[in-house]
Amino acid sequence: MLNVLSLxxxxxxxxxxxxxxxxxxxxxxxxxxxxxxxxxxxxxISDRKEGQILNLVVIxxxxxxxxxxxxFI
Numbered sequence: 001m002l003n004v005l006s007l008x009x010x011x012x013x014x015x016x017x018x019x020x021x022x023x024x025x026x027x028x029x030x031x032x033x034x035x036x037x038x039x040x041x042x043x044x045i046s047d048r049k050e051g052q053i054l055n056l057v058v059i060x061x062x063x064x065x066x067x068x069x070x071x072f073i
Contacts, residue, residue, distance in 0.1 A: 002042045006051025009039030013058045020062065026069045029062040036062065 013036045020028035036058045043051030065071075 002046035003048040003051045006039045006043035006046060007054060009035060009042065010051060010054035010058055013039065014054070014061075017058050017061050017065075020065055026065060026071065029066050029071065032062045033059060 013032045016028055017032050019025055020032060036055045040052060040055040040059065043049070043053075043055055
């Protein structure tokens with residue numbers, strides 16, 4: 001059950017991450033990081049790995065986009 005919830009969170013944040021790749025919409029990545037982190041925690045609690053991997057990929061995409069756009073100082 002927790003893995004399914006983690007996958008749903010990962011899919012929703014993944015769609016938002018795609019929109020966050022568009023210029024001037026990079027601020028969406030600041031929303032994605034904590035929500036995908038919550039999905040990652042739920043994936044870590046569950047016994048399956050799909051939710052963990054999906055949320056880690058979404059977090060990596062958001063972090064790379066923020067670093068390219070100057071989101072981190």
